[in-house]
Amino acid sequence: xxxxxxxxxxxxxxxxxxxxxxxxxxxxxxxxxxxxxxxxxxxxxxxxxxxxxxxxxxxxxxxxxxxxxxxxxxxxxxxxxxxxxxxxxxxxxxxxxxxxxxxxxxxxxxxxxxxxxxxxxxxxxxxxxxxxxxxxxxxxxxxxxxxxxxxxxxxxxxxxxxxxxxxxxxxxxxxxxxxxxxxxxxxxxxxxxxxxxxxxxxxxxxxxxxxxxxxxxxxxxxxxxxxxxxxxxxxxxxxxxxxxxxxxxxxxxxxxxxxxxxxxxxxxxxxxxxxxxxxxxxxxxxxxxxxxxxxxxxxxxxxxxxxxxxxxxxxxxxxxxxxxxxxxxxxxxxxx
Amino acid sequence: xxxxxxxxxxxxxxxxxxxxxxxxxxxxxxxxxxxxxxxxxxxxxxxxxxxxxxxxxxxxxxxxxxxxxxxxxxxxxxxxxxxxxxxxxxxxxxxxxxxxxxxxxxxxxxxxxxxxxxxxxxxxxxxxxxxxxxxxxxxxxxxxxxxxxxxxxxxxxxxxxxxxxxxxxxxxxxxxxxxxxxxxxxxxxxxxxxxxxxxxxxxxxxxxxxxxxxxxxxxxxxxxxxxxxxxxxxxxxxxxxxxxxxxxxxxxxxxxxxxxxxxxxxxxxxxxxxxxxxxxxxxxxxxxxxxxxxxxxxxxxxxxxxxxxxxxxxxxxxxxxxxxxxxxxxxxxxxx
Numbered sequence: 001x002x003x004x005x006x007x008x009x010x011x012x013x014x015x016x017x018x019x020x021x022x023x024x025x026x027x028x029x030x031x032x033x034x035x036x037x038x039x040x041x042x043x044x045x046x047x048x049x050x051x052x053x054x055x056x057x058x059x060x061x062x063x064x065x066x067x068x069x070x071x072x073x074x075x076x077x078x079x080x081x082x083x084x085x086x087x088x089x090x091x092x093x094x095x096x097x098x099x100x101x102x103x104x105x106x107x108x109x110x111x112x113x114x115x116x117x118x119x120x121x122x123x124x125x126x127x128x129x130x131x132x133x134x135x136x137x138x139x140x141x142x143x144x145x146x147x148x149x150x151x152x153x154x155x156x157x158x159x160x161x162x163x164x165x166x167x168x169x170x171x172x173x174x175x176x177x178x179x180x181x182x183x184x185x186x187x188x189x190x191x192x193x194x195x196x197x198x199x200x201x202x203x204x205x206x207x208x209x210x211x212x213x214x215x216x217x218x219x220x221x222x223x224x225x226x227x228x229x230x231x232x233x234x235x236x237x238x239x240x241x242x243x244x245x246x247x248x249x250x251x252x253x254x255x256x257x258x259x260x261x262x263x264x265x266x267x268x269x270x271x272x273x274x275x276x277x278x279x280x281x282x283x284x285x286x287x288x289x290x291x292x293x294x295x296x297x298x299x300x301x302x303x304x305x306x307x308x309x310x311x312x313x314x315x316x317x318x319x320x321x322x323x324x325x326x327x328x329x330x331x332x333x334x335x336x
Numbered sequence: 337x338x339x340x341x342x343x344x345x346x347x348x349x350x351x352x353x354x355x356x357x358x359x360x361x362x363x364x365x366x367x368x369x370x371x372x373x374x375x376x377x378x379x380x381x382x383x384x385x386x387x388x389x390x391x392x393x394x395x396x397x398x399x400x401x402x403x404x405x406x407x408x409x410x411x412x413x414x415x416x417x418x419x420x421x422x423x424x425x426x427x428x429x430x431x432x433x434x435x436x437x438x439x440x441x442x443x444x445x446x447x448x449x450x451x452x453x454x455x456x457x458x459x460x461x462x463x464x465x466x467x468x469x470x471x472x473x474x475x476x477x478x479x480x481x482x483x484x485x486x487x488x489x490x491x492x493x494x495x496x497x498x499x500x501x502x503x504x505x506x507x508x509x510x511x512x513x514x515x516x517x518x519x520x521x522x523x524x525x526x527x528x529x530x531x532x533x534x535x536x537x538x539x540x541x542x543x544x545x546x547x548x549x550x551x552x553x554x555x556x557x558x559x560x561x562x563x564x565x566x567x568x569x570x571x572x573x574x575x576x577x578x579x580x581x582x583x584x585x586x587x588x589x590x591x592x593x594x595x596x597x598x599x600x601x602x603x604x605x606x607x608x609x610x611x612x613x614x615x616x617x618x619x620x621x622x623x624x625x626x627x628x629x630x631x632x633x634x635x636x637x638x639x640x641x642x643x644x645x646x647x648x649x650x651x652x653x654x655x656x657x658x659x660x661x662x663x664x665x666x667x668x669x670x671x672x
Contacts, residue, residue, distance in 0.1 A: 024422070033458040035474075038375050044457055045424070045458060046425075046470075046472060048426040048460045048468070048470060050465075054462070088380055090382045090384040110370045119359070121369035122369040125384075126384045126385070126386050128468065129465065129466050130466070132382060134383060136424045138380065229553060331350060
């Protein structure tokens, strides 16, 4: 869009859509919308993947694409503390697509639906010049159980599940010259990075446990830690300080950096997108208990990476204790 | 898709997606999916509009496009006898799109949301080479109140709301040489045709009334009467006989045929798509009462156009009483 970033465009759209419609608890601007739906709250989210922007058919299989298209929506439901229920999948298909490719795509969708105990129930198909996969997912959460981006308070700790940067590392690998890729796909660390990018895991159980553990704000890391934490701070009207040494950098990125010298692991962890880990804020007293529950129930690490302060914006705390502004940079679907 | 019609592709997808997932009452293959959702049944539907396939930016305003993108989904909810509740809108936007265009599009979405007492609560935006508008809508219907395509029984009458072919006539007008368009846009009938194509009305109240009147099967006419009635018959495993003289042809098509000699009003009524009128089957004793309710409550005409018989396929009954096969032809999003 001429002269607009994605965030600016979303802000324009947000202003246009009234949030006071009956039944709407929370509209645009969070991971998902919250609506009245029977005895529970309904969670509604959608995500569009476009060939040439989000993926290339040459480097991703139809099955992985289907899996990921559903998983990234499930991640948005997880980021509200909810459970996914139903999916709708609309496909824009170029004329050269083979039916077997569409069948494989649905195989991946079905894998993900099974993984997250949900069902794909419909959608639409159309011709299109470039491939488009547009998914909408409904989920649910008990009344009072949803966690949005806007509840972080000064004094809260900032926590993140798992490790960051692996998906961006996998993308670098896919875009690397063929001889580098051949070197690495047979290694465990290479496959770990590729898998993080091609079949990301949505943290549904972890999201519910964090919600029950008293998370004051939560979102998934889809556009990079710095950018998404910036959004959380803006929604909560607070400032965050991130201890750079504490950011959990995916271990495989060190091995990637040996093969591809332009890879900086910490930069990928801070600014690489599509990790789909959960970023949350918790009262200080709740962190240890939440971390041990996540380790016990899901084998998932929870890392304390900093604190919420009064003010606005982000700061990075260096190894020597010095603070510097942290730019909320990351993946932008318009400029990126 | 190489060598596949839309119906063939849908059939492949249908076989791939298990319908026995918990909570799924009805999956792919009807106007919308039916799912467990609290005390009501949830209705889920999605529709994708692609530039160059469904519309051209040169002949449709952003506002009309937004209106129609939501209305066609609402029509699918109406065709189940339900009420629309929430919408998700995902946009694929080319780089040359102006922000003002996106604002206008949302203006049209908001108009339609207001018209149908629902709310657009979220979605996604992405870059894309050609414009894509992908909408998902949730709705609801009381348990036992949903009408699918598969309940038509031999002896039922076939009925349709409103008049048919106006939308296809409007499209012909948009594609006609400029001097013909200039002649007609100032006329009432020209504006009626254009409006039917650009801002189609979804028959929400009519769908609920038909459901309450005992409709045994129902769907919206989106791809043309012959094609959609063919689908209804296939889903219900019955045959339909249509009295051609009784098909309600939009009156303005006669005036259009004077200006554009290649226009055949009855052909457009039978095979032109995007009317979004409701096609239903009713027991013979229920037709008169349903028709008077629709006239009284909504000023909408209900026309008896034929009967359901044992067997499969469609027949047309000519003026002289002779019967001939009726091809289920119409709009195909892959070949059309």
